[in-house]
Amino acid sequence: MKRQENFDEAVTRAVERIRKNEDDDLVLSIPAPGSKPRGKMTDEKKAxxxxxxxxxxxxxxxxxxxxxxxxxxxxxDFRTSNTYSSTDEDTLLWLRRxxxxxxMINTRPWNPGNLEDRLEAxxxxSRVRHPQSFLPKLRTLCAEAGVALVIVRPPTGCKASGAARMVDPDKAMILLSFRYRSDDQFWFTVFHEIGHLVLHKANTFLDGDETPFNDKEQEANEFAESCIIPGLRxxxxxxxxxxxxxxxxxSVSIGIAPGLTVGQMQHRDMIPKSKLNYLKRRWKWEEIDPALP
Incomplete structure (x- = not known):
């Protein structure tokens, strides 16, 4: 109770300091969960x-x-634009969630070498059919390397497939949206985000359809491709x-699900996007939700 009281007092001081030194409209442009305030914005409501x-x-x-x-x-540039699009707001709220x-996920200290050691496992x-069977094992493998694996159903406007971020000095996070709910997209995103953590250290990466393509995105893509299709094969x-x-x-010979092979064949323009899709596994949220903590 004392800690809560101290926290409440600290927040009150922060609000008072911001109201004295900052533009209220600037602060209120920061997205927040829940419905937007209605009616006249009194001083009390702004606070x-x-x-x-x-x-x-x-x-x-x-x-x-x-x-x-x-x-x-x-x-x-937040201080210049003073606003975000609804898509940006949903993505930021998804990231914060x-x-x-x-x-709430206990992990060992972050160690990129330990994560690389678990790549084969x-x-x-990917060969396991049901999310209820493979997600707990995936979370455990990641936690052993200091990575909290989190899955959050994306808000309507969020176009992100995944994100990688250091949430503490000794704890990394991989955040997944299950946006496409197919095995080739899901596992490629997993390996792509692992690539960011292993190759790019503590930087934050948000990945989706509108992500600017640069050298680091290319490196993460190549890392993911090599995880799915080993270089020797x-x-x-x-x-x-x-x-x-x-x-x-x-696919059996290299130890992955056929859907991942099909996804790579389509990605590399070996076959049309419409071909062999029946080999991919697709899930409904009714199958995914029970696998989440």
Missing amino acids: AEIRRRLVYFNVPTVGTWESRYGRLIGNT GELESD IRKL ASEFERLTPDKDSVIRF
Whole structure:
């Protein structure tokens, strides 16, 4: 109770400091969960809305929020634009929800080498059909390397497939949206985010259809591709004939689900996007939800 009292007092001081030194409209442009305030914005209501944003994002100042979140979406300069699109807001709220959920996951200290050591075990999980069977094992493997694996159903406007971020000095987070709910997209995103953590250290990455393509995104893509199709089998993969039996035999021989092979064949323009899709596994949220903590 004393800690709660101290926290409440600290938040009150932060709100008063912000109201004295900052532009209220700037602060209220920070997205917040729940419905937007209606009616006249009295001083009391403004203070409550500012408090809600500080508590949700766990920041004492606008500057702290800006440094942690303000430039994650594209190249937006929060203090100049003073606003975000609804899509950006949903993505930021999705990211913060992931951070809050990661706080409840116990992990060992972050160790990129330990994560790389578990890549083969993670690959094998792609062969498991049901999320209720493979997600708990995937979370455990990640936690052993210091990574909190979090899955949050995306808000309507959120276009992100995954994110990677250091949430504490000794704890990383991989946040997944299950946006496409197919095995090739899901596992590629898993390996892509692992690539960001292993290759790019403590930087924050949000990945989706509108993510600017740069060298680091290319490196993470190549990392994911090599996790799915091992380099020693690349030439054999490139000669693969686009028929069901050949794809299944090859997939079994390298230890992955056929859907991942099909996804890579489509991605590399070996076959049309419409071909062999029946080999992919697709899930409904009714199958995913029971697998979430």
